[in-house]
Amino acid sequence: MTFKDLGLIEPILDALEQKGYTQPTPIQEQAIPILLKGKDLLGCAQTGTGKTAAFAIPIIQLIQKGTTSEEKGRRKIKALVVTPTRELAIQIGENFTAYSKNTRLRNTVIFGGVKQGSQTSALRGGVDILVATPGRLLDLMQQGFITLKDIEYFVLDEADQMLDMGFIHDIKKLLAKLPSQRQSLFFSATMPESIVELSRKILGSYEKVTIQPEQATAERVEQAIYFVAKKDKPDLLAHLIHEQNPESTLVFSRTKHGADKIVRKLERSGIKAAAIHGNKSQNQRQKALGNFKKGELSVLIATDIAARGIDVSQLEMVINYDLPNVAETYVHRIGRTGRASASGVAVSFCDIDEKAYLKDIQKLINTVIPVIDDHPFPDDGTQIPTKPGKGGGGGGNRGRGNERNQNSSGKRNNNNSRRRSDSRDRRS
Ligand code: AMP
Numbered sequence: 001m002t003f004k005d006l007g008l009i010e011p012i013l014d015a016l017e018q019k020g021y022t023q024p025t026p027i028q029e030q031a032i033p034i035l036l037k038g039k040d041l042l043g044c045a046q047t048g049t050g051k052t053a054a055f056a057i058p059i060i061q062l063i064q065k066g067t068t069s070e071e072k073g074r075r076k077i078k079a080l081v082v083t084p085t086r087e088l089a090i091q092i093g094e095n096f097t098a099y100s101k102n103t104r105l106r107n108t109v110i111f112g113g114v115k116q117g118s119q120t121s122a123l124r125g126g127v128d129i130l131v132a133t134p135g136r137l138l139d140l141m142q143q144g145f146i147t148l149k150d151i152e153y154f155v156l157d158e159a160d161q162m163l164d165m166g167f168i169h170d171i172k173k174l175l176a177k178l179p180s181q182r183q184s185l186f187f188s189a190t191m192p193e194s195i196v197e198l199s200r201k202i203l204g205s206y207e208k209v210t211i212q213p214e215q216a217t218a219e220r221v222e223q224a225i226y227f228v229a230k231k232d233k234p235d236l237l238a239h240l241i242h243e244q245n246p247e248s249t250l251v252f253s254r255t256k257h258g259a260d261k262i263v264r265k266l267e268r269s270g271i272k273a274a275a276i277h278g279n280k281s282q283n284q285r286q287k288a289l290g291n292f293k294k295g296e297l298s299v300l301i302a303t304d305i306a307a308r309g310i311d312v313s314q315l316e317m318v319i320n321y322d323l324p325n326v327a328e329t330y331v332h333r334i335g336r337t338g339r340a341s342a343s344g345v346a347v348s349f350c351d352i353d354e355k356a357y358l359k360d361i362q363k364l365i366n367t368v369i370p371v372i373d374d375h376p377f378p379d380d381g382t383q384i385p386t387k388p389g390k391g392g393g394g395g396g397n398r399g400r401g402n403e404r405n406q407n408s409s410g411k412r413n414n415n416n417s418r419r420r421s422d423s424r425d426r427r428s
Pocket of ligand 1: 020021022023024025028046312
């Protein structure tokens with residue numbers, strides 16, 4: 001299947017070729033034809049699957065085809081994409097710009113935490129496609145800078161994250177302002193009852209596309225667990241980064257305070273790092289993210305909310321410094337690496353209090369994650385049997401079984417090759 005087979009117009013095909021996309025991802029293959037037919041869509045997919053292009057491309061094509069010489073005077077906002085975080089909004093805007101570069105369509109992105117001046121002047125200049133976070137959108141609507149009366153295409157992105165972040169009232173206010181005649185797209189990585197209920201308020205008769213998270217995790221990302229005491233996590237992190245020297249590493253911390261502590265620790269070990277989280281200003285976050293994307297900063301520490309959807313091509317390693325207490329979050333996190341066609345590595349630190357989380361994660365992804373125990377900071381003897389194979393049923397670590405690495409001589413040898421053989425075992 002090629003993009004041409006999906007019936008895309010030349011200006012878009014050229015833009016995709018320039019982006020280096022050779023073939024559609026599964027969500028694109030399934031969603032684009034549905035959307036080009038004008039149908040509503042419920043997409044159950046996480047970032048990393050190519051879902052942005054899956055909705056952006058057909059929206060561009062539909063607007064482009066419908067826009068003819070009658071389009072005189074000021075542009076009207078025809079498509080609205082609402083997404084929970086500023087980082088995601090910026091990325092979606094960049095995607096629209098890339099895919100529509102050979103058309104005359106314009107998009108702009110609005111989000112809170114910065115002055116509104118440049119956003120309102122872009123709006124005054126006229127845009128066809130608006131990407132927004134909910135708070136700033138409602139604010140600029142109230143001030144009269146935006147009307148939704150001409151919206152033909154509405155996308156609610158990362159709906160589960162929207163609800164987690166408490167945006168439900170904002171979304172309800174928005175829905176009341178949207179024209180009832182519209183095409184609606186609803187994306188969520190998970191589909192609990194609250195999300196299904198919200199989707200019913202937004203979608204008319206719709207088609208559903210589900211891209212299983214397992215596809216993104218099990219097939220593309222090499223995963224590994226390090227059992228380690230909480231107090232040793234900073235040293236293990238510095239050790240891993242020194243030893244493996246990845247070009248880009250995204251480290252997840254459960255808390256903002258924890259993220260700052262990790263940065264300080266790494267800097268004391270001679271590793272340059274920066275943190276992004278809700279207590280940092282928008283400028284600080286954009287600067288850190290920009291440097292990370294350009295490759296000038298190789299280690300970025302992030303909380304889940306700040307990192308949601310971060311799109312860094314070729315992200316080499318994700319480290320779960322803290323394991324998430326919600327298993328789906330693990331899937332979102334490791335989806336930051338191994339995007340679209342690339343492969344990646346996801347390493348998780350697990351202390352004794354986090355073992356229950358690990359169990360939930362392994363159940364969700366239906367995979368036993370290989371354990372690396374040949375490292376300088378193994379958890380104390382009650383957690384890690386000193387001799388492989390001894391102490392059989394003795395309540396050792398979950399999931400260690402046949403994937404355990406026998407090479408525990410204390411010599412620090414090449415972790416990469418070790419991980420590769422582990423990951424082959426994993427599927428057996
Ligand atoms: P998304 O799930 O939208 O965040 O996309 C994940 C990453 O995949 C982004 O870096 C996209 O630029 C990239 N991508 C999307 N579609 C394709 C494709 N068909 N071929 C190669 N890369 C793609």
